[in-house]
Amino acid sequence: MEAPPCLADTPQHGAALTTTSLQAPVTAIHFLSDEYLLMAVGPYLRVHDLTRRCTVHEVRVLDYGRVHGIVVAPIPGDAHDRWDVVCYGGKAAGLYHLRLAAGHDSEMSMPEITPIAPGLVQLPDWIMDCQWLYNTDSTAVPIELAFAFAHNDVAIYRVADWQPVHRARCDVQCIVYSARFFGRTRASLRVAVGTVFNQALVWDVGTARQGYDPTGHTPVIMSVRHTLVGHEGVIFRLRFSRDGNTLATVSDDRTIRLWELNAPSTCTPATTLYGHTARVWDCQILDDVLVSIAEDTACRVWSFNPAQFRKDTDDEPRPLAHWRGHRGKSVWSLAINPSRTVAATGGGDGGVRLWPLGDIRRAARTDESTLQTMNLPPLVAYAVADHSMAKPRADFIRNFAYLGDHRIVAATHYGYLLHYDYRNGLYHQLHYDPELAGYAMIDASSSNGQVAVCGSINGCILAVSIPTYPANADSATVSVVPPFAPLSLRVATTQIFDVQVHTDPADSRYLHIFATVLNKPIKWLQLDLRSPSEPVLRHAFDLVLPTATLPTCFHWAANRQILLAGSREGALVAYDVPAFSRGPATSEKYEPLSLHPLLNLRRLHGKDTLTCLHVPSVPNPLGPDRQLRVYSGGRDGVVRQLDLSFTPGHLAAASPNHSPSPVDPHLLVVDATVPVRQLLVHTAAGHPVTARISLVHQERVTKGWIEGLTAVDGQLLISVFYRKRFVVVNGTHHYDQLAIPCGGGHRRWYFRTADAALDRAAFVFLRRQQVVAHFAPDRPARATLVDEPVVQPAFHGREVRCLAFAPSTLVVLPGETHGATRLLAAGGEDGVLSLSRVGPASATTASRDAFRVLATVRRHNSVLKALAWAPCSVLNPATHYLYTAGGHQELRCWAVHAATPGQPTGFPVDKKKDEDSENDVSEDLRCLEVAVATTETDIGIRIMNLVVFTVPSDHDTQDPTLTHFIAATYSDATVRLWVCRPTQHQFSLLAEDVVHHTHCVLSAAYQRVTLPSATSTLAACHILFTGATDGIIRAIDLTAPIQHYLQHGTSTSNPTVPIMPLDAPLLTIRAHQSGVNVLQVWRSAEHEPIPSLWLASGGDDNQLAAHRVEVMTSATQSAATTSLQVAASVRIPSAHASAIQGLEVIGDHQILTVATDQRINSWRIATSASAPSEIHLTGSTLSNVVDPGALAVTLCDNQWVVATAGIGLEVLQCDHQA
Structure with a gap:
């Protein structure tokens, strides 16, 4: 592929300074086709090939200033590879012909941009909008060009000789901040303008019966057709629907208002959309959705249906998606591709991003109607014990665990474990244990969902095998873990406060169980299911907790022999774990080994809870220097990235602020002003090691609570509870992928997804003694997914x-x-x-x-x-x-x-x-x-x-x-x-x-x-x-x-x-x-x-x-x-x-x-x-x-x-x- 030419020389005199690169706000964008995107940066126009993911051409279209608008007219032909393009900004407009010419490779096309006479033109007033006009609605070649100016007037020029053929002026003479044309011919042309009085006026531009000047030198005074009153601020942009019956206006008052133009000449908005937190710059009306951009760097998607304007319906536009991907402030430009499946936004940070629209209703945001609820059948349907002497109270769900594949296991008030499949609505009674009556903590193996582990109020741990029930007669049953009889082990004399199950990364038949007991060491149990005839549940370790530490999450880095635990106090605690045998399973008596913290890192998330941990599984064999890259999320809305390394030997040199606490030699309080800390600690075997803690990166993701981190397909998905919704934030590409109305944070919930597109995502939570679930619909193909969201990388979002x-x-x-x-x-x-x-x-x-x-x-x-x-x-x-x-x-x-x-x-x-x-x-x-x-x-x-x-x-x-x-x-x-x-x-x-x-x-x-x-x-x-x-x-x-x-x-x-x-x-x-x-x-x-x-x-x-x-x-x-x-x-x-x-x-x-x-x-x-x-x-x-x-x-x-x-x-x- 040929390299595009360098930017044109900047007008100058004297020393020759030549512009080689410009990173500036993207003030206008336009899709030529689904494969090519035009982007305006300053006075330059760039042609980007979305298929090859590169900018293939760049040309200066204006002498000075910025390009504020791009208007394209396709030229008919079999190849669909030619367009007439107008780029305007200020009082200047450039007319160009764009053609895709064959490059050195016959399969690749290179754009050629040539001026159309007269090329760059200077007009008498500030240009608010431009429109190509045709002879008739069926004509394919434009013959005229209409310009709307800042003094509420319109001029039409003949393209062939650039002579004025028509001028019109509104009878309301005022300054306008925005304008938008509708119509393909001069006779059907009308314009909507936003005035300094915060009103929108709609008036016809076409030829009048009286006072018409065929030379175009004398303007025709035209009357206002509609006066739209309702905005409380300046109207920045207006957009017509495809049929011209609906007008959308965006304003300084942070609202989007929709107007029905079949209403009387003076009307109030039919619908007002609230959601943006700053000035709204632009919007686009599609057949079924409306897309808007604003100063708050957000791109929002709203439902749109003309039937919503009827008075006899309660169906109102509702928000479907809230995308955030630009830095600083302001998303300045917005475009929709011809197939209406992708939106492109250009920001004040100089970046251009693509957003998928094809599956927006199903994947971007849901409502209560998409949630499925599990309700218990009557107690007699699954009871195996006589509960007639119990209090006359109906059974209900105490807790649950998600097994994957639309399946859950629920623990009921009377001590039953029930298997439920959302695909067919069938129940199966798994186990009954009076030990679980009235209280049960439960979790399941995340890899295969064939083992459930419960903790009782009496300190007992119970492991139950879960058969694989086929969803239908055609489904095959595949079991990774062979069925086994329930296993029970008492590890404490008081209640089990929490249970978490982690599958061993080396073998899915080996499970690690972490049981939390208040004011006691953490009980680390291991469930060995490699022997079908003799499964073993052993109490391996007691993890001694630092003072005032209640664990909330765990991560076992097996190849480093390091266990990480996050706490409600915002601390990160690391344990050095001695190597344990994974030989043949044995049921011999095993005495747990007490482990003390290797590192006690306090206030990693301030005083807020550290809720989740993620450690990338990069190959790193056990060596003298054990290194970990740790991502942590907390209820302060921040994701932090740490580098931890443990090097054998004494600390070479320590400055005063690197000294450990005299009370606890393993304690270190995180100080953001000291990004690199190191101190001397001791392993479980008593050997001294130097712990080095580097705070590499931190980013505030949300104002709400971060409750989970999931890495899939090379992307980091962040689970957030904010404003009564569960939101999945893509931490790699910086936008909200999923939002589910769930009422806010929940004591027990699960989020699982098989890919970063959330095509097979599941969100299940417990609400009012019911297990509520949202399952993304199965889609065999992802034709509308934007695989490369970033078209042009961003620079700085502010000065x-x-x-x-x-x-x-x-x-x-x-x-x-x-x-x-x-x-x-x-x-x-x-x-x-x-x-x-x-x-x-x-x-x-x-x-x-x-x-x-x-x-x-x-x-x-x-x-x-x-x-x-x-x-x-x-x-x-x-x-x-x-x-x-x-x-x-x-x-x-x-x-x-x-x-x-x-x-x-x-x-x-x-x-x-x-x-x-x-x-x-x-x-x-x-x-x-x-x-x-x-x-x-x-x-x-x-x-x-x-x-x-x-x-x-x-x-x-x-x-x-x-x-x-x-x-x-x-x-x-x-x-x-x-x-x-x-x-x-x-x-x-x-x-x-x-x-x-x-x-x-x-x-x-x-x-x-x-x-x-x-x-x-x-x-x-x-x-x-x-x-x-x-x-x-x-x-x-x-x-x-x-x-x-x-x-x-x-x-x-x-x-x-x-x-x-x-x-x-x-x-x-x-x-x-x-x-x-x-x-x-x-x-x-x-x-x-x-x-x-x-x-x-x-x-x-x-x-x-x-x-x-x-x-x-x-x-x-x-x-x-x-x-x-x-x-x-x-x-x-x-x-x-x-x-x-x-x-x-x-x-x-x-x-x-x-x-x-x-x-x-x-x-x-x-x-x-x-x-x-x-x-x-x-x-x-x-x-x-x-x-x-x-x-x-x-x-x-x-x-x-x-x-x-x-x-x-x-x-x-x-x-x-x-």
């Missing part, structure tokens, strides 16, 4: 505020062929850190290949304002260290390196299906948080900027590049100097300045200056420049605290207490009238007798300033001092039309700036022998990124690669010599 390129060329990742690429880190208002691969585009590299998101991680609780890469390590160049900072004073350190095969991060992802889809945490790259700075309690303070540097030292016996100094500026006028050794996972505060700055410190820049050794005892001077909101640049000497640390280390045990205060500024420069937003400093390349620095800054006053600063030293008998003075200054008062937000230096005297006016300007400092004389503008480029707030530059493959970000990201490049 990006910081960018930084990695300091060295990125190591080639698995499956990649581009070696000359860089790693770009980005962060913004959404608190998300993203890592992307960026490289220069070439003739053989598609533009989409020049940028690829590798990983996105969210650990910051608020906005991410600053990030910086540390210089590369000499001993470990493959690992990059990244520092991020922002709101709540959060300062974090990350280790970034290529992922180890078989150890992916994030939620499970199907490798075959999602190699380029979610990119939440890529399998190619590992981004692990290694240290977090301890912060104060004032969450209103932000870190505004930071710089990271290393210092060579003779005192550092280790790699000096692994000692990172971080200078951070704060919104409370504070400057702090931190030191971090990532391998020790701890920050320490060296020095701070709380006196000399009086305003918020916005920017910072660092420079190391080598001083003449003849006049100074110091080898170098470390200078930090800061810029604040008062417009003053200050120079601070960091040499003293750095030298103190290199010689003495951190002397205080509290890492948040500074060793010393920072000295008074060496220099102050009033550079701007207001805030100094950006600041850069560099050493001149010229050989000068006095060391000099160049200082460039950009501010809120639109000014660009440059200063030449000389560094001088003086020595006395006691000490050496450093002083700075400004040698020369030059300013450009109006460098931009708005505040400068980004500044980068390329070369010695070349500067790039970006401002809110979306201009990227290139400047050159003209120098003389002594001082800069003036700054010249050498080039200006209009960026396609709205609200740019960050700029980053790197040299890659002899090309300058420039990245600017705001609402989206644009990557540009130019020659190194430019």
